Amino acid sequence: MTVHPPDTSGIGAPEDPTGAHEPPRQPLLERLGMAAIALVLALLFGGMAVASWIGGEGFLAIMAGIGALMTAWAGVRTVLRG
Numbered sequence: 001m002t003v004h005p006p007d008t009s010g011i012g013a014p015e016d017p018t019g020a021h022e023p024p025r026q027p028l029l030e031r032l033g034m035a036a037i038a039l040v041l042a043l044l045f046g047g048m049a050v051a052s053w054i055g056g057e058g059f060l061a062i063m064a065g066i067g068a069l070m071t072a073w074a075g076v077r078t079v080l081r082g
Contacts, residue, residue: 038075
């Protein structure tokens, strides 16, 4: 097995000496639109969870409920992180 020394040529080095690079923020309207889509999907997952629970499919109900919570969380994080 051959071990190669680290590349010290400077190619590919970050422009910021601290290495902290933040991508540009998305516009608020775009973030709100993506959060609205996430809300619709979370409601669909929630409806599936309720219907599955009523139908006696406990595992599917739990999985759909988890999907609803995760989708809602992703929508909230989309708006907050920018």
